[in-house]
Amino acid sequence: MKNKALFLFFFLPLIGIVVLFFILSAVNRSYIKIKVEDLVKEQLRSTAEILKTNISHYLSENYQAEEIFELYSGEENIYYMALLDSEKNILGWKSQFEGYLPLSRKTIGNKETWVIDSPAGKIYNFFSSFSAPDNKTYYVYLGYSLINLEEMMAYSRRNFIILFSVIAGIGIVFFLGIYQIQAGYIKKEKETEKEKREKERFREISAFTSGIAHEIKNPLNSLALLLELLQKKSPLELREDVTQGRTEVQKISRIIDLFSAALKPMNLQKERFVLKSLIEDIFESLRKEGLTKSVGLQYSENKEVILHADKGLMSQVFLNLLKNSLEATEMGTVRVSAKDHRKRVTITVTDSGRGMSDEEKTHIFEPFSSHKKQGMGVGLYLTKKIIEAHRGKISFESRMGQGTSFSIQL
Amino acid sequence: MKRLPLWGLTLFLFFTTLLSYGQKKEHYYNVDKEVTVKGTIKEIKMEPLYKNTAPFLIIILEENKTKSIYNVEISPVWFFDHDFHQGEHLIAKGSLYLSEENVRNIIAREVQSSGQVLLLRDKHGFPNWRGGKGQTNRKGRIKKDFL
Numbered sequence: 001m002k003n004k005a006l007f008l009f010f011f012l013p014l015i016g017i018v019v020l021f022f023i024l025s026a027v028n029r030s031y032i033k034i035k036v037e038d039l040v041k042e043q044l045r046s047t048a049e050i051l052k053t054n055i056s057h058y059l060s061e062n063y064q065a066e067e068i069f070e071l072y073s074g075e076e077n078i079y080y081m082a083l084l085d086s087e088k089n090i091l092g093w094k095s096q097f098e099g100y101l102p103l104s105r106k107t108i109g110n111k112e113t114w115v116i117d118s119p120a121g122k123i124y125n126f127f128s129s130f131s132a133p134d135n136k137t138y139y140v141y142l143g144y145s146l147i148n149l150e151e152m153m154a155y156s157r158r159n160f161i162i163l164f165s166v167i168a169g170i171g172i173v174f175f176l177g178i179y180q181i182q183a184g185y186i187k188k189e190k191e192t193e194k195e196k197r198e199k200e201r202f203r204e205i206s207a208f209t210s211g212i213a214h215e216i217k218n219p220l221n222s223l224a225l226l227l228e229l230l231q232k233k234s235p236l237e238l239r240e241d242v243t244q245g246r247t248e249v250q251k252i253s254r255i256i257d258l259f260s261a262a263l264k265p266m267n268l269q270k271e272r273f274v275l276k277s278l279i280e281d282i283f284e285s286l287r288k289e290g291l292t293k294s295v296g297l298q299y300s301e302n303k304e305v306i307l308h309a310d311k312g313l314m315s316q317v318f319l320n321l322l323k324n325s326l327e328a329t330e331m332g333t334v335r336v337s338a339k340d341h342r343k344r345v346t347i348t349v350t351d352s353g354r355g356m357s358d359e360e361k362t363h364i365f366e367p368f369s370s371h372k373k374q375g376m377g378v379g380l381y382l383t384k385k386i387i388e389a390h391r392g393k394i395s396f397e398s399r400m401g402q403g404t405s406f407s408i409q410l
Numbered sequence: 411m412k413r414l415p416l417w418g419l420t421l422f423l424f425f426t427t428l429l430s431y432g433q434k435k436e437h438y439y440n441v442d443k444e445v446t447v448k449g450t451i452k453e454i455k456m457e458p459l460y461k462n463t464a465p466f467l468i469i470i471l472e473e474n475k476t477k478s479i480y481n482v483e484i485s486p487v488w489f490f491d492h493d494f495h496q497g498e499h500l501i502a503k504g505s506l507y508l509s510e511e512n513v514r515n516i517i518a519r520e521v522q523s524s525g526q527v528l529l530l531r532d533k534h535g536f537p538n539w540r541g542g543k544g545q546t547n548r549k550g551r552i553k554k555d556f557l
Contacts, residue, residue: 090436097540098459098463099505099517099537101535118536119538
């Protein structure tokens with residue numbers, strides 16, 4: 001499954017759930033809001049009805065409109081109120097806001113209750129007639145603050161936003177977590193599959209090339225023996241050519257040995273040995289081959305390092321690394337440092353040679369990729385293989401013109 | 411605007427709060443009776459108009475055409491810093507009502523003076539000095555277009 005498809009596979013249900021939650025919550029909130037508003041309006045209507053009864057009573061006792069309204073001066077939620085006669089002329093009124101009485105003849109004929117917006121919040125308006133004991137018809141106009149309802153709605157909205165954010169946040173984290181786990185699992189599965197295919201391919205190639213090497217090696221050995229005999233029996237003027245032919249045959253034989261070694265599965269014969277002695281022996285053999293020229297070896301260690309590894313294979317590792325370092329360095333020192341710390345040994349081989357280009361770095365451990373004129377590109381591939389067979393790691397750092405440093409962890 | 415000394419204003423406020431002003435039947439912002447009057451400021455007064463509130467700024471305005479006199483109720487004196495001057499031209503938009511003495515009164519919603527438009531109430535007559543959305547403590551909010 002592609003990453004995008006995988007992401008959508010996990011993300012779409014999350015979006016779906018969040019959207020569904022949002023819609024359900026919005027519908028629910030809307031329903032509750034309508035119900036609460038209806039309830040509040042019903043209560044206000046009841047209050048207004050009681051008020052009408054009271055006003056009717058006060059009128060029967062010859063109270064003036066202003067006097068009646070004074071009795072309700074403590075009612076903070078009543079923003080304004082007015083008493084009108086049967087002709088809808090105002091007999092008296094009272095407002096908490098100077099001169100504010102949003103009563104219009106265009107409005108009052110149409111309905112008994114309505115809500116208006118004002119800078120002081122929503123106001124529930126009530127306009128209704130009643131008959132006083134003197135049989136006269138009066139109208140009462142009332143403006144009741146809905147600020148408590150608005151505060152409650154604002155509180156509900158705030159809680160909804162907080163709850164929604166928390167749920168969405170948790171959902172995102174949860175789904176992203178699952179997505180990451182699944183993506184990681186699929187990636188690992190892909191890598192394992194790829195590795196498996198590579199191993200299979202390598203096994204097939206190994207079997208094939210081993211077979212070829214074996215088939216070539218036998219006649220090659222016979223050819224080498226024949227050339228040896230021929231060298232002894234040939235006249236002097238041909239002897240040099242025969243010797244060259246024999247050298248070339250030996251070279252082919254070495255190449256086949258290298259291939260075989262590279263393809264052969266590692267069979268470790270572990271033993272304990274002193275690293276310093278091994279390095280010095282290798283350097284000495286390289287010196288004898290004339291590779292050291294004017295380059296010296298500097299060995300350092302924090303304490304005597306004793307390796308538990310296949311000595312033969314490790315010799316090959318350090319031979320490859322030191323040989324590469326010496327070949328890359330015109331003059332100076334190749335430094336080998338070893339550090340034994342908490343059962344982990346780190347060995348670093350550093351030269352001050354020409355360094356590697358980015359292109360070289362990319363293919364450095366790949367087989368048959370050499371940038372040297374006479375190199376076969378098997379050395380570092382084998383080195384890595386040997387280190388990994390020892391459950392170790394090899395890494396390197398290189399800068400053009402400044403040198404290269406290989407680090408082995410065992 | 412005429413300014414009273416501080417002690418005078420304090421004394422004035424003290425006495426005005428003692429007075430209990432019954433709200434006159436027609437003395438409310440009646441949206442059905444909105445008028446616009448253009449005239450000249452004849453006099454500037456401060457009077458307590460509503461119970462338990464600060465004294466209001468009242469402008470006696472002489473209409474340009476008919477020379478009729480209007481009492482234009484502006485706002486509590488503390489609401490804005492704009493200065494009105496006698497003889498100045500003023501356009502007032504607001505709700506008209508006649509007092510028991512048959513005096514024309516206007517509860518102003520917007521006034522234009524010295525090139526400035528001062529908003530005093532919203533279209534339903536809600537006073538801007540009583541706060542609300544974006545109006546809190548604005549000193550006679552000024553707008554560009556008028557009437």
